[in-house]
Amino acid sequence: MASNTQEAAHGGGSAMPQLDFSTFGNQIFWLVVALVVIYLILSRVALPRIAAVLAERQGTITNDLAAAEDLKAKAVEAENAYNKALADARAEAQRIAAETRTEIQAGLDEAIAKADEQIAAKAAESEKAIAEIKAGALESVKAVATDTAEALVSALGGSADKDAVAAAVAERTKG
């Protein structure tokens, strides 16, 4: 290695290979070749292709964004329709509920009135029957008392005067 440097130092006249002018022609020649080749590769193939890919991607992205915008608008529309349907349904349900409530109330009132009427009729009937039974019972008490009095009188050995007994019973039952 050291001998190499020494040789270079003697041959090129410098310890720095960068200042060895004998290799400049070689380096410049191959640099120009390399640059021309890279330039041709880039300008003929690579750059147009990459530009096309980028443009295509940009186009795809733009289209996709537009489609997404459309879909978003549709989604908003659908949501509005859904909300409207929901509100309608709710109003309808409330209306039906109110209607049913009034209907039921009317039926209930009618039934209550009918029932009241029936109860009143039944009560009147019952009162009448009770009065009748009471009257009948009084009558029976009088007959039973008369009969009993007559029987008592005859049992005691007297002869019962029907009218007198009846008068006496009437007299007693009054009080």
Next chain:
Amino acid sequence: MGKIFFFAALALVVVSGLIFAPAEAKLAIHPMDQFQVSALFGDHISWYTPTNVTLWMALAVAAVFALLVLGSSRRAIVPGRAQSVAELAYGFIYKMVEDVAGKDGVKFFPYIMTLFMFIVMANFLGLIPGSFTTTSHIAVTAVLAALVFVTVTVVGFVKNGVGFLGLFWVSSAPLALRPVLAIIELISYFVRPVSHSIRLAGNVMAGHAVLKVFAGFAAALGMFSFLPIFAITAVYALEVLVAFIQAYVFTILTCVYLKDALHPSH
């Protein structure tokens, strides 16, 4: 787990340093040997001889071809890895040209892309241990810078005619100062290709030479060779950055010069 591997590697480095310690640990550093231009076949070098320059430039061309042509060959709407990188490189330079040089600079895009791809590929290939870095040579970068200089000057005169000289005539300065400024501007214009080329070659060369110096230390230090090896790792990471940044700087300066040629007014 990572810690175990780290300490195992460290132990291995120390032990191997002990075992393989050089019999005579002398400091033999030849950081510039890596830049030696040598013929691939035979000894004599004339202008057309295939040399290691030829080999590594051909590899750079092959790498450009592989990335930009083979990488994009599927023309996928959803790109794969290689196509993503190719598109990234395309978009990066295209946007740079458009932003810096302006809309009318876009027709120079293939030209600027050629420069960028060549430099970036040559720089990265040069980071392979044992390789030859073509962009570390002044002869190469000077030709690249001269191409830019000549192109920019020709474009400037073709586009603007004598108006291109307005680049040197600072109309916003006081009249008395303008001739002085014109001389300064003229000098700076002609220094451009010099700084343009030496910046690239100098950065690449310095980094590679530093790596070689540390490698020489590593060979001389025996069991403590792990210290320069860590340093080499750090410098190598920096060199990866430099490889890209110098290509970027060269390209963006080209765009700036092109902008001056297209719109010479200050």
